[in-house]
Amino acid sequence: MIANSTISQCVKGDQQAYSLLYCTCAPYIFTIIKNYFTPEDDRKDAMQEVFAQIFLSIQNFDEAKGSFKSWISKITVYQCIAILRKKDKLQISYHLEVVEEENYDTLESLEKLSVSDLEKMLVDMPLGYKTIFLLSVIDEYSHKEIGELLGISPETSRSQLFRAIKWIKSNIINDINIMRYGILQ
Template sequence: MTQEEVLMLIEKKDGKAYTYLYNMYSKSLFAVISNLIKNREEAEDVLQDVFVKIWKNIDSFDSEKGRLYTWMLNITRNTTIDKMRSKGYNKSLKNQELDNFVGIIDNENKFINKIDVIGVSEFIKKLKPKCIQIIDLLFFKGYTQAETSEELEIPLGTVKTLNRTCINDLRTYLKV
C-alpha cells in the first residue's frame, strides 16, 4: 500500500489505514519513545497516545512539507517530551517500586564502569564536593538546572555559576 493510498483511507477514517500505520510504524516509534522513557509500560502508554494524536490530527499532515513518517516522528518526540515533563511522570520516577531499583543499580553500575574506563571519574573526584554534586545531578542523573536548584536548595543563578565554574575546573584537570 502506498503512502497516498494510506492517506486516502485515513481521510475516510477507514480502520484499515490505522491498522496499516500501526503495523508499519509502531516498532520504530516505540524505539524512539523507549530511548527516552525506560519504563516499558509508560513507553507503551505514550505510544498509544501518539497513535491517537496521529489519527485525530491527520488532517494537519501536508505531504508537500515532508514525509508522513517524519511528521509522525515529530508527534512521537513531542508527546514523549511532554510526558517526561509532566508532574505525574516525575512523581512516578521518585516513587518507584522496590523491584525497579535492582535494574537501576545495575544500569548505574554499568554507566559508572564505563566512566571509570575512560578515566573521567578520577578527574571528577579531584573537584570540590559541591562541584561533584552539581556534575552528578546535571550530567549523570539528567537533572535540569532548575531541578538541581530545588534538589540542593540553592538559587538557580548559583547553580548556573557553579556549573560553569566546575566545568572549567574539570577542563583544567583534563588538560594536565
C-alpha cells in the same frame, strides 16, 4: 514509508488503515519512545498517546512540508515531552550558571567512548539531562526549539546539554574505563 492512499483512508477513520499504519510505523516510533521511557508500561502508554495523536491529526499532514516519517517523528517527540511534563518527571534545573564559554565541554570530548558504552550511559542518565541530550544530539533540535518545547530559555538548554556531557564524563570514571579511555578531558 506509507502509501498516500493509506493516509487518505486514515483521514476517513478507516480502522484497517489505522491498523496498517500502526504496523508500518510502530517499530520506528518505538525506537524514539524507548529512549525517553524505560519502564515497559510507560513505553506502552506513550505508544498509545502518540498513535492517538497521529490518528487525530493526520488530516493536518502536508506532504509539501516534509516527509511522513519526519512528521510522525516530530509528533512522537512532542508527545514524549508532553507525557514527561504531565507526569512531572521532567525536572530540569532552571539555574543558569554563568559558565565561561571556553570551559564548556564539547560533544567531541565524548567521542573517545565507544558508541555502545554511550548508549548504556544514556539509560542511566537523569531524565532531564537525557531529554536535552536526545533532543539536541539525536533528534537534532536547535537550542531555540528545545527551549520552546520545554518552556526554558535556549541558554538553559545549552547549559543543560553541557551538564549532561559533564555527567557522562564524571560517571565514566571508574577503574575499567580509566584503563580503557584514560580520564576523559
